Amino acid sequence: VIFSGALVGLASGMIYVLIATGLTLTYGIMRIVNMAHGAFFTLGAYALYTISRHWSASVPHLVLGVIVSMALVGLCGAVAEPTIYRRMYAAGHLSGLLGTFALLIFVSGLVEFVWGSSPVTTPVPGSLNHSVKLWTTSIPVYDLFILGCGLLLALALAAVLRYTRLGLEARAVATDRQMAAVLGIRVNRVFVITFVIGCALAAAAGALLAPLEQLDGDIGSSFVLLAFAVVIVGGPGSVTGTVLAGLLLGIIDGITSTFVPALSGYTFYLAMVVLLLVRPQGILGKAGLEIR
Amino acid sequence: MTDPGPQTSGNEAAVRPGPGDPPGDPGEEHARTRPRKINPGSGLRGRQVPGRRAAVIALLLALAAIAPLPFGPTADYVCSGIAIQVLFAVSVGFPVGFAGVAALGNQLFYGVGGYVCAWLVVQLGVSSPLVDLAAGSAAGMVAAGLVGILIRRGVGLNFGLVALGVGQLVYLFVYQSNYVYSSNGIVGVVPGSLFGLDISSGYAQYGFTAAIVAICIGGVSLIRATVLGRAIRAARDSRPRAAGLGIPVDRYYWIAFVIGGLLGAVAGCLQALQVGSATPDMLYWSTGAIPLLAALLGGISTASGPVIGGIIYGTANYWLSENTQFANFYLGGAVVLLFIIAPDGLVGVSRTALRSLMNRPSWRFPALSAARAAGPADDDDVTGSAYRDNRARSEDEGR
Numbered sequence: 001v002i003f004s005g006a007l008v009g010l011a012s013g014m015i016y017v018l019i020a021t022g023l024t025l026t027y028g029i030m031r032i033v034n035m036a037h038g039a040f041f042t043l044g045a046y047a048l049y050t051i052s053r054h055w056s057a058s059v060p061h062l063v064l065g066v067i068v069s070m071a072l073v074g075l076c077g078a079v080a081e082p083t084i085y086r087r088m089y090a091a092g093h094l095s096g097l098l099g100t101f102a103l104l105i106f107v108s109g110l111v112e113f114v115w116g117s118s119p120v121t122t123p124v125p126g127s128l129n130h131s132v133k134l135w136t137t138s139i140p141v142y143d144l145f146i147l148g149c150g151l152l153l154a155l156a157l158a159a160v161l162r163y164t165r166l167g168l169e170a171r172a173v174a175t176d177r178q179m180a181a182v183l184g185i186r187v188n189r190v191f192v193i194t195f196v197i198g199c200a201l202a203a204a205a206g207a208l209l210a211p212l213e214q215l216d217g218d219i220g221s222s223f224v225l226l227a228f229a230v231v232i233v234g235g236p237g238s239v240t241g242t243v244l245a246g247l248l249l250g251i252i253d254g255i256t257s258t259f260v261p262a263l264s265g266y267t268f269y270l271a272m273v274v275l276l277l278v279r280p281q282g283i284l285g286k287a288g289l290e291i292r
Numbered sequence: 293m294t295d296p297g298p299q300t301s302g303n304e305a306a307v308r309p310g311p312g313d314p315p316g317d318p319g320e321e322h323a324r325t326r327p328r329k330i331n332p333g334s335g336l337r338g339r340q341v342p343g344r345r346a347a348v349i350a351l352l353l354a355l356a357a358i359a360p361l362p363f364g365p366t367a368d369y370v371c372s373g374i375a376i377q378v379l380f381a382v383s384v385g386f387p388v389g390f391a392g393v394a395a396l397g398n399q400l401f402y403g404v405g406g407y408v409c410a411w412l413v414v415q416l417g418v419s420s421p422l423v424d425l426a427a428g429s430a431a432g433m434v435a436a437g438l439v440g441i442l443i444r445r446g447v448g449l450n451f452g453l454v455a456l457g458v459g460q461l462v463y464l465f466v467y468q469s470n471y472v473y474s475s476n477g478i479v480g481v482v483p484g485s486l487f488g489l490d491i492s493s494g495y496a497q498y499g500f501t502a503a504i505v506a507i508c509i510g511g512v513s514l515i516r517a518t519v520l521g522r523a524i525r526a527a528r529d530s531r532p533r534a535a536g537l538g539i540p541v542d543r544y545y546w547i548a549f550v551i552g553g554l555l556g557a558v559a560g561c562l563q564a565l566q567v568g569s570a571t572p573d574m575l576y577w578s579t580g581a582i583p584l585l586a587a588l589l590g591g592i593s594t595a596s597g598p599v600i601g602g603i604i605y606g607t608a609n610y611w612l613s614e615n616t617q618f619a620n621f622y623l624g625g626a627v628v629l630l631f632i633i634a635p636d637g638l639v640g641v642s643r644t645a646l647r648s649l650m651n652r653p654s655w656r657f658p659a660l661s662a663a664r665a666a667g668p669a670d671d672d673d674v675t676g677s678a679y680r681d682n683r684a685r686s687e688d689e690g691r
Contacts, residue, residue, distance in 0.1 A: 109621025
């Protein structure tokens with residue numbers, strides 16, 4: 001039973017990981033606390049919903065839909081970064097946080113504008129809409145699908161950051177923006193690209209989650225808070241820490257909600273509060289985020 | 293944890309509102325870019341300011357008192373709601389802007405205040421609105437004190453996010469479990485009468501709300517001017533320096549957080565009395581982000597900013613939700629635009645404009661520059677705004 005709880009938790013943890021890695025990436029590199037990450041998550045989910053209305057619900061279509069929504073939302077990010085975000089970098093964490101929160105509100109209004117205010121649902125592809133028996137417990141196949149996709153994307157991100165020139169430049173900018181600029185790294189280009197990657201990851205999370213949840217304009221605001229919890233617990237700016245924290249919180253939540261269903265949802269925040277009281281700088285963080 | 297980054301030297305003369313200055317007092321204006329000098333002929337500090345300050349306060353109060361009158365019968369209710377928005381914005385503006393504490397979870401105390409107040413009315417039948425208000429506010433303050441102790445270890449944004457996490461925990465508890473009423477909250481709150489006046493509707497309702505809000509704003513202005521306020525400001529401006537001077541920095545952060553919580557709870561009580569219910573929505577995290585946005589819209593590091601921001605945001609929100617279907621869309625878009633154009637908030641912008649106007653030697657307004665030279669009594673070395681420090685710091689980090 002613990003195992004199945006953990007596995008279910010791992011799947012939801014993977015969603016958190018996907019949203020939160022994008023968030024921690026933008027924080028680490030651009031030093032902005034991006035509340036509007038939830039907006040890109042929402043847009044990703046709605047993009048998949050729109051696509052799914054035109055296609056039959058099958059696995060290749062779903063995968064294609066996820067990729068298309070990642071691309072679309074990445075495009076939004078590519079537009080938003082130079083126009084909106086670049087003005088906010090100098091303004092301090094708190095106003096960055098609130099400016100992006102305003103953007104989140106704007107997008108939730110936009111979603112109502114475009115898709116209406118009543119919640120919508122997306123079907124789960126038939127071939128994934130059942131459970132399999134693993135050892136003694138049954139697990140929804142879709143959870144395993146999310147787990148696989150999430151793992152793939154997280155590994156891809158890690159590989160990009162570690163082995164490509166872009167990753168090298170991004171890490172250089174994260175460490176010392178000015179020095180990186182002096183050394184000839186085009187900082188603004190790195191910003192745009194990492195922001196697009198972050199948005200695409202948020203969109204992937206939204207699109208993968210879309211078949212499981214009812215979507216409405218406000219879904220981003222609840223998920224971005226979860227993602228923040230994950231980022232802070234993992235240590236801001238640390239991608240590995242974020243992955244660990246997301247999976248850990250997901251598993252804790254999954255296990256407790258199997259045993260004490262009444263506690264589902266609480267344990268996530270409870271674990272966050274306890275972990276932060278024990279280790280204020282996060283699992284792999286060096287120092288806390290200062291917004292004072 | 294200590295403050296990262298050096299303090300910038302440009303802070304000595306940064307714009308600060310004078311302690312105790314009423315919102316909108318032009319006496320707040322003083323030079324930032326050059327050392328403050330007493331202009332010859334302008335008199336000693338503060339000579340002519342107090343009289344004008346009293347006049348401005350009286351004028352603003354009178355304006356507030358007649359605000360709903362020209363707009364017909366429904367305006368009382370609407371203005372009363374806006375007054376609550378203003379108080380809520382002030383309740384986050386104080387800890388965040390003035391004390392530099394990332395009090396992101398203020399909706400918790402707002403909700404606690406509202407729930408306790410509503411519970412008193414509905415369950416215990418306490419019909420005196422002042423008692424309900426006092427009890428609700430006290431409960432919110434106690435909650436803020438406890439949360440403040442709990443999250444003392446977190447600094448900066450961690451502090452705020454733990455506060456948010458605690459708030460979300462309480463929200464889920466209230467929303468999902470049936471221990472604290474249902475997810476519909478407490479309904480049917482009918483405030484009693486105060487001094488024989490029925491304050492559940494009409495102008496009396498607005499008068500009651502506005503009076504309480506005005507008292508709270510006055511109280512905040514007073515606190516800003518006291519030794520306590522200056523200690524809080526010192527703790528905000530430079531944690532290590534203040535600690536070195538023997539100021540118990542953490543305690544002052546806590547006090548500022550609790551004051552913010554108290555004000556939030558008052559706003560929650562007023563809200564519960566006004567709309568006649570307390571709902572779990574009051575505890576949801578974005579409820580607390582809205583007033584923060586309003587405060588920032590006006591200019592969070594000033595005294596008048598949250599008030600003005602609250603008025604503008606509340607009015608715009610009301611008007612947009614009455615006249616359009618997508619208030620969020622327009623409001624969010626407008627705020628984003630404003631952020632891009634004016635990251636200092638509206639008060640910051642008007643101030644900059646006014647300053648650049650006044651600094652032209654040929655066009656100096658005699659009255660204003662006298663007030664500026666007189667200046668508020670705060671030119672010790674703890675001036676500077678958290679907001680600006682922040683900028684300097686993030687530029688440091690961004691290196």
